[in-house]
Amino acid sequence: MKKSLKIGDLVVSPPVLSAPMAGYTNYAYRELLRRLGGVGLIATEMVSARAFVCMGARGEGEPERLWGVQDEPRPLAVQIWDNCPETLEELAGKLANDFKASVVDLNFGCPAPAIAKRSASGSYLLRDPEKVGELVSRVAKACAPVPATAKIRLGLTVDTVNAFDVAQAVEGAGGAALTVHGRTAAQMYRGSADWDEIAKVKSALRSIPLIGNGDVKSAQEAVDRLNGFPVDGIMIGRAGLDRPWIFREIAQILAGEEPEVEPTLLEQRELLLTHYKLVVERFGQERGVILMRKFAVHYSKGRPGGRNFRDKIGRVSTEEEFFDVVTNDFVVEENQ
Numbered sequence: 613m614k615k616s617l618k619i620g621d622l623v624v625s626p627p628v629l630s631a632p633m634a635g636y637t638n639y640a641y642r643e644l645l646r647r648l649g650g651v652g653l654i655a656t657e658m659v660s661a662r663a664f665v666c667m668g669a670r671g672e673g674e675p676e677r678l679w680g681v682q683d684e685p686r687p688l689a690v691q692i693w694d695n696c697p698e699t700l701e702e703l704a705g706k707l708a709n710d711f712k713a714s715v716v717d718l719n720f721g722c723p724a725p726a727i728a729k730r731s732a733s734g735s736y737l738l739r740d741p742e743k744v745g746e747l748v749s750r751v752a753k754a755c756a757p758v759p760a761t762a763k764i765r766l767g768l769t770v771d772t773v774n775a776f777d778v779a780q781a782v783e784g785a786g787g788a789a790l791t792v793h794g795r796t797a798a799q800m801y802r803g804s805a806d807w808d809e810i811a812k813v814k815s816a817l818r819s820i821p822l823i824g825n826g827d828v829k830s831a832q833e834a835v836d837r838l839n840g841f842p843v844d845g846i847m848i849g850r851a852g853l854d855r856p857w858i859f860r861e862i863a864q865i866l867a868g869e870e871p872e873v874e875p876t877l878l879e880q881r882e883l884l885l886t887h888y889k890l891v892v893e894r895f896g897q898e899r900g901v902i903l904m905r906k907f908a909v910h911y912s913k914g915r916p917g918g919r920n921f922r923d924k925i926g927r928v929s930t931e932e933e934f935f936d937v938v939t940n941d942f943v944v945e946e947n948q
């Protein structure tokens with residue numbers, strides 16, 4: 613049974629990571645995950661290195677996505693993106709020395725047009741393993757001894773899968789771990805993650821850990837992927853939004869314990885309200901209500917009455933309306 617993995621000197625135990633997700637893995641969500649337990653390493657949303665450097669030069673402080681990072685509990689991975697070595701290097705150095713991040717992760721997987729097309733960053737860089745290597749090398753040197761890691765997709769398209777080459781470039785440049793999302797950039801989020809392709813990357817790596825990612829939906833599936841594939845760890849994104857307690861369940865199974873039964877709908881509603889409180893503490897009430905609409909949608913996925921709940925929660929704009937819908941429409945009997 614795989615019980616932990618090492619990223620540089622950092623022991624990640626259990627070897628289960630929560631994925632960076634822009635717009636979601638903010639300070640409030642990270643705090644919620646910490647309270648629930650079971651995550652070996654939590655990641656921030658991706659932070660634009662260019663925004664950080666430009667804002668600093670203009671004396672405007674830091675990008676909002678770095679809020680809380682300096683003081684929150686460790687371990688914490690901060691993910692960054694750009695295509696310019698100097699810019700990435702500057703942010704990586706600051707993250708290691710001033711912010712005391714546990715890990716600096718480089719994004720080579722994002723397929724969103726704003727990043728990949730207009731900024732020639734994220735998954736765009738997969739076409740050029742050498743460039744990936746250069747960026748990893750600069751970041752690794754700038755943040756040493758804090759480990760630098762990379763998160764990639766299988767390649768740009770199914771015809772140009774090159775995760776093997778990119779993996780070698782990452783390790784050769786001093787990367788301390790590699791996460792592979794088992795889709796190509798062209799797939800965006802369509803189709804399904806190909807774990808056999810993820811597995812092939814293992815033989816490209818000499819000693820750094822391989823973390824598999826994509827479409828893990830339940831705790832048992834997470835454990836099966838971890839045991840059934842040559843990966844050293846797994847990373848979970850969307851299932852952690854639908855069921856934030858999934859990490860605790862995985863940790864229990866890995867520890868040989870009987871996993872707790874799924875929280876009741878009433879308990880899930882309590883958790884949704886706790887999440888709301890954390891979001892409002894961080895973002896204020898007005899913004900918090902709007903932000904929580906999308907989180908609440910995740911909590912309702914696959915639950916009885918979910919469609920009606922989603923319909924209503926999508927339209928709330930005040931705290932009163934939010935509480936009203938959560939109180940009246942979240943907990944619904946199966947046969948209603």
Ligand SMILES: Cc1cc2nc3c(=O)[nH]c(=O)nc-3n(C[C@H](O)[C@H](O)[C@H](O)COP(=O)(O)O)c2cc1C
Pocket residue numbers: 631632633634635636657658691719721722763793825826827828847848849850851
């Ligand atoms: C809303 C959303 C935002 C995401 N933002 C990021 C990001 O900031 N950085 C990143 O590397 N991946 C990002 N991803 C990709 C996830 O980290 C992950 O690779 C992907 O969702 C597959 O894992 P999953 O099936 O467990 O969700 C994002 C995914 C989603 C759905």
